[in-house]
Amino acid sequence: xxAVEDVVTEAPAVEAVPKRAMTLGYGTxxxxxxxxxxxxxxxxxxxxxxxxxxxxYGLAVLALNILTGGSGQFSLGQSAFYAVGAYTxxxxxxxVGMNYALTLPIAxxxxxxxxxxxxxxxLRLSGVYLxxxxxxxxxAMPQLLKLGYFEHWTGGVQGLVVTKPDAPFGLxxxxxxxxxxxxxxxxxxxxxxxxNLLRSRSGRAFMAIRDNEIAASAMGIDVALYKTLAFGxxxxxxxxAGGLGAITVQFVAPDGYTISLAINLFLGMVVGGVGWLPGSxxxxxxxxxxxxxxxxxxxxxxxxxxxxxxxLVIFLVPHGARQVAIVAQQLIGKLKKx
Amino acid sequence: xxxxxxxxxxxxxxxxxxxxxxxEFALNQGSVTTLLxxxxxxxxTTLRAICNMVxxxxxIEFDGAPLAGRSTENIVRLGIAHVPxxxxxxxxxxxxxxxxxxxxxxxxxxxVVSDIERMYDHFPVLKQRHTxxxxxxxxxxxxxxxxxxxxxLRPRLMLLDEPSFGLAPLIVRDLFKILGxxxxxxxxxxxxxxxxxxxxxxxxxxxxxxxxxxIVMSGSANExxxxxxxxxxxxxx
Amino acid sequence: MELFTNQxxxxxxxxxxxxCMALAVVMIYQAIDHLNFAQGExxxxxxxxxxxxxxxxxxxxxAFLITLVFSFAGGIAIERLLFKPLAxxxxxxxxxxxxxxxxxxxxxxxxxxxxxxxQFPTPFGSSxxxxxxxxxxxxxxxxxxxxxxxxxLFVFFRFTRMGLxxxxxxxxxxxxxxxxxxxxxxxxxxxxxxxxxxxxxxxLIAPVVFLEPNMMLGVLIYGFAAAVLGGLTSPLGAVVGxxxxxxxENLVGTYIPGVGNELKLPIALALIVTVLVVNPAxxxxxxxxxxx
Numbered sequence: 085x086x087a088v089e090d091v092v093t094e095a096p097a098v099e100a101v102p103k104r105a106m107t108l109g110y111g112t113x114x115x116x117x118x119x120x121x122x123x124x125x126x127x128x129x130x131x132x133x134x135x136x137x138x139x140x141y142g143l144a145v146l147a148l149n150i151l152t153g154g155s156g157q158f159s160l161g162q163s164a165f166y167a168v169g170a171y172t173x174x175x176x177x178x179x180v181g182m183n184y185a186l187t188l189p190i191a192x193x194x195x196x197x198x199x200x201x202x203x204x205x206x207l208r209l210s211g212v213y214l215x216x217x218x219x220x221x222x223x224a225m226p227q228l229l230k231l232g233y234f235e236h237w238t239g240g241v242q243g244l245v246v247t248k249p250d251a252p253f254g255l256x257x258x259x260x261x262x263x264x265x266x267x268x269x270x271x272x273x274x275x276x277x278x279x280n281l282l283r284s285r286s287g288r289a290f291m292a293i294r295d296n297e298i299a300a301s302a303m304g305i306d307v308a309l310y311k312t313l314a315f316g317x318x319x320x321x322x323x324x325a326g327g328l329g330a331i332t333v334q335f336v337a338p339d340g341y342t343i344s345l346a347i348n349l350f351l352g353m354v355v356g357g358v359g360w361l362p363g364s365x366x367x368x369x370x371x372x373x374x375x376x377x378x379x380x381x382x383x384x385x386x387x388x389x390x391x392x393x394x395x396l397v398i399f400l401v402p403h404g405a406r407q408v409a410i411v412a413q414q415l416i417g418k419l420k421k422x
Numbered sequence: 423x424x425x426x427x428x429x430x431x432x433x434x435x436x437x438x439x440x441x442x443x444x445x446e447f448a449l450n451q452g453s454v455t456t457l458l459x460x461x462x463x464x465x466x467t468t469l470r471a472i473c474n475m476v477x478x479x480x481x482i483e484f485d486g487a488p489l490a491g492r493s494t495e496n497i498v499r500l501g502i503a504h505v506p507x508x509x510x511x512x513x514x515x516x517x518x519x520x521x522x523x524x525x526x527x528x529x530x531x532x533x534v535v536s537d538i539e540r541m542y543d544h545f546p547v548l549k550q551r552h553t554x555x556x557x558x559x560x561x562x563x564x565x566x567x568x569x570x571x572x573x574x575l576r577p578r579l580m581l582l583d584e585p586s587f588g589l590a591p592l593i594v595r596d597l598f599k600i601l602g603x604x605x606x607x608x609x610x611x612x613x614x615x616x617x618x619x620x621x622x623x624x625x626x627x628x629x630x631x632x633x634x635x636x637i638v639m640s641g642s643a644n645e646x647x648x649x650x651x652x653x654x655x656x657x658x659x
Numbered sequence: 660m661e662l663f664t665n666q667x668x669x670x671x672x673x674x675x676x677x678x679c680m681a682l683a684v685v686m687i688y689q690a691i692d693h694l695n696f697a698q699g700e701x702x703x704x705x706x707x708x709x710x711x712x713x714x715x716x717x718x719x720x721x722a723f724l725i726t727l728v729f730s731f732a733g734g735i736a737i738e739r740l741l742f743k744p745l746a747x748x749x750x751x752x753x754x755x756x757x758x759x760x761x762x763x764x765x766x767x768x769x770x771x772x773x774x775x776x777x778q779f780p781t782p783f784g785s786s787x788x789x790x791x792x793x794x795x796x797x798x799x800x801x802x803x804x805x806x807x808x809x810x811x812l813f814v815f816f817r818f819t820r821m822g823l824x825x826x827x828x829x830x831x832x833x834x835x836x837x838x839x840x841x842x843x844x845x846x847x848x849x850x851x852x853x854x855x856x857x858x859x860x861x862x863l864i865a866p867v868v869f870l871e872p873n874m875m876l877g878v879l880i881y882g883f884a885a886a887v888l889g890g891l892t893s894p895l896g897a898v899v900g901x902x903x904x905x906x907x908e909n910l911v912g913t914y915i916p917g918v919g920n921e922l923k924l925p926i927a928l929a930l931i932v933t934v935l936v937v938n939p940a941x942x943x944x945x946x947x948x949x950x951x
Contacts, residue, residue: 152751208936212694216887217932223880224925347758354755387766394759395741402748473837498839510834512827514892523827526820527839571838 153359156294161218167341169326199319203312243337357406503577513557524574674905680882690849699879705858734854779865890941
């Protein structure tokens, strides 16, 4: 309708999500939190392990969401940041003997630096070009980790075994359960940080860049700084997720961090809803559980079943879980009125 | 004179929001009609509704045949050319390719070639730039290209959405002169939406004023131009 | 020096594979404005269809033609059934759709034809070309076919009404509709053509890399890289990009010590990224004038 809309020659790759719509209301958040706290008390250890992975991948998807949904940049290289985080934690724990909890902030900082540096050349690229560059990073990472040069530290192709931590202070809970609650605390902290980040000045700058880069720079936003910053923050959070992943799986090896991990994180973001942070956990659930379901339906055709399920999801809700949430909200609103 | 375009009870919607509330008007063959109104009154929406580019209800008849259910491209193929706001230039293509695109639905190759020459007569600047990427043209040149592209269809009805938008006054005057010429020589019926009411009223035979999606006044261009309210709100004297 | 020339020649030979795939990539990019990650799998499936026809006794060129028609129709069918409903969905959702399509085709092909490697015949023979051990007649034939396709595509896009209409529909759908172009069908047509070109690429590549459901994975990545290097909007750029990537890859493997087969890909990609950082529109891409 407006003239401006017609003059824009290139539509933004990511649709604009207003920042209020990127989060959940108080009530819903508390209910979610309650569920997450209670959930592991009634299930077996293996399921607790899966729930922990759900949170970890949720964090990684959240990180991608900040980058793509927040600043409009696209990345297929998240698996590389995840790998760097995982190896940082593993090496610090096994070679230096550092406490697992302390390795996480270091993994985060290392990855932040790595992401920030990678963001520099990526500045010149956008869209498919950026996808290709990040893709190159993702394919290179496992090979780099295998190099004989670093073998003393990384364990080469064999990888490293990581010791699983016990619950501290003699708390009467299994290792898996302790790790779950530990991960939950980290996840909540990062979630709150992310929500506040997007509501802050920096978050507004990210979104301005996402919606219209030229206009953003005309408003005085240092586009280069904020774009690289978004890369850094995203990589940092992914690194923490990687560190948690290494501790939970008790093992790091180059082939655990291939491009398929990056693709899965991307799918998680789409299924959860691009730019909607709470959707990250839904997306994470999709990439953890749906392949198992597909395998259960048909072993020989599990790939096809997975593809069909994915198609079903994007046909029904092209905007991901966010769309479901919006519809649900409207329904609840109507019920309240009646 | 018979009505070429007949519109009855036209209502249009953007999502939940209703933008037009039952417009009724008719365009006579060979006439120039202008649609006046403030920003957001529904002028652009009216043009978009004619070409089925926005969800609408009501009846639109072109030459007695209903347009309902036709896709945008099919409506265009009936001979309705639409010069959109913002000009819709194919920026990565050359000027000449833009003109060829205007005639893409025509089968008469020779006619297309001679029409391109005719456009270059109307707009000499386009000839100078015919191999240039259209995105490199200035706003005024792009507007001329947009009008020329629409004419390449050999339309019977031309819808123009704020052709003066963003152009220098002298260029606007030229453009309107050419529009008048096209109307007289090629017998193209014109419906033009304008903020520049004065020029539009000079060109037009008939005028409508819309406010918040309703026609509040209609008459010959002269009557409207002399109307006290219109003078105050749209002509500024 | 002889080593160098030989490696360049060998690079051109493998580059022909990438060039062929890159052409298909550019084709669909022109039509739908994004990269189709399932394109390699579609090509693989087409190649299997051709193989199956030959198993049933259809002669090579007969099978070739039937496969082309099948692929063209198949491409259109995929667009109509799966991607037309997503036309209004966000771009990233479409990308997810490509990944889903990839998984489906790969899995179905594996089920029908299993994962064992199969021989695929070549119509050009495989003797040394002009006495050179580095390029076989098949590879020379492949280069010839690629160049021919390139000329055909160039003529199609530059000089035919349909080509012009397809370009318009891809670059500015709303304006295209306003000049009377049925943009929805142009997209379907683009899918059909891309599938057919992909099928040609698959059938030419299969004699070199052997036929199996995962045969196109590496090729597609190099094809993407080549297309991006060339600028994505230019078929000529795609072909040149393909040859360059092939040569790059070979020289890197020869001259940089300690680079095994596995590091060739990341290094080749890194080089391409470097080129892009210097020249973001690719080597042959048209810089697009951006306005606010």
